[in-house]
Amino acid sequence: MRLCVVLALIFALMPSMVAAQQDDAVCRAAFQSSVQSAASACASLDEGQVCLASGVAQSTAFPDEAISFVQPGDVAAASAIQAVTLSASNGDDEAGIIITRIRADLPAGQTAQLIFFGDIVLENLATPPLTIPGRVVAGANIRDLPSAQAALLGSTAAGSIVNIDGHLPDNSWYRIVLEDDVRGWIFGEIIDIQGDLTLVETVELFDGFPAPPTQGSPLRAFRFGSVGDDGLCSPTSKGGLLVQIPQGIGEATLQVNGTQVQLTSTIFLQAEAGGMLTMNVIEGLGRLSANDVTRVVPTGARTQIPLDANLMASGQPSPPEPYNADDVAVLPLALLDRPLTPPPPVHADVLNSTLGVPPAGMWNAVYNLATLTCPDGFTSPVDSSENNGLHTLTVEAGGDELVITDTRGDMRHFTRDDETGYRSMFSRVIAGEAVPHEIRLRLSAPGIIEGEQMLSLEDGCVITLPFQMTFAGE
Structure with missing residues (x-):
């Protein structure tokens, strides 16, 4: 009886399912016809x-x-x-x-x-282009980004007038219009604004890069x-x-x-x-x-x-x-x-793997020899108390955060530091003093994490402990 009811429902739905498939096929054919017409137009x-x-x-x-x-x-x-x-x-x-x-x-x-x-x-x-004039008060380099380390596009002499179409929110850099609609950046302290700065764009930064011009x-x-x-x-x-x-x-x-x-x-x-x-x-x-x-x-x-x-x-x-x-x-x-x-x-x-997010599960950690480096150039190998063995890794926030629990039960939270790396910063008490620690992780290959732990001492010396983790399964 139950089978008969199911079959009856299927047969009742079949006409509408077939009609929907036919409508979809007709729609796609009409769309492709539009595409062909568009190509010639x-x-x-x-x-x-x-x-x-x-x-x-x-x-x-x-x-x-x-x-x-x-x-x-x-x-x-x-x-x-x-x-x-x-x-x-x-x-x-x-x-x-x-x-x-x-x-x-x-x-x-x-x-x-x-x-x-x-x-x-x-x-x-x-919007249509709008610029205001600015006078260069000292010889200035023109760069392709608002940074002294950015690529050099050219330079301009003291007394020159430049056309400004944007500025950073703090006015530390001004964007100017060059030939062929190319934009460059000049350091703000050497520009004397000759117009109303509110008329041009305030340029926001995205990860250190300026938004493209809207004018x-x-x-x-x-x-x-x-x-x-x-x-x-x-x-x-x-x-x-x-x-x-x-x-x-x-x-x-x-x-x-x-x-x-x-x-x-x-x-x-x-x-x-x-x-x-x-x-x-x-x-x-x-x-x-x-x-x-x-x-x-x-x-x-x-x-x-x-x-x-x-x-x-x-x-x-x-x-x-x-x-x-x-x-x-x-x-x-x-x-x-x-x-x-x-x-x-x-x-x-x-x-x-492409985004540098390691899979959750057990990871086998192998710590290498630590190195002590001091400001005066002194370096020396250091025995490490870190223990090798299986660590448990969990992935949170869609890969933006990691939690690693080591063999001693210590739990460390990591946040994404860049596109493929993670970082954790904390303090650990050693010999009665809180010592700042920083751990960096990077998925160097599928199933392999390269890591580095750094301990900052009061005298400016740093202990660096490299390690590697390999995926051991879920």
């Missing part, structure tokens, strides 16, 4: 141009700009477009697709290709998001943004929905107001930075960050995880300069 596109490839668009231009951007084949300057609402065209169900090429911060002659598709809204946050660089800064409740052929495959740069030329940097996005090849971004901004890495490496946290994401993985109702970042990016294959199933990949097929989601073990 925007066959020739120069740097700094935006092309409506398919669907319909409602657009708004910046003041004093005039554009015609309503039907497939229309092309406008990226610097002229302030906002666009993109959707499928009425009657023929052709998906909305916009293609643009921008230089971003790439070398001259290289461009990033951006493909917006689906039902989306887009606002260009890269005078078309579409390097924007916010976008999907609109409507329906997905693109399925609820999980909503529209979004494909970004690709040529391989082997470094990284491109964009400001997207209040975050800093960096890529070395190809990524797919999705965004929903009040939901998430998701960065899926199709090829190469991606970085997503916001609110003092940077996530490095390898191929086949993703990171997410919550968005507020205005499509701006309202939290921190999540630890990388394998992406959802359905999210990258319906993409206009044929429109890319270098078409490719999305790889399967990265395996969790491979992801952790």
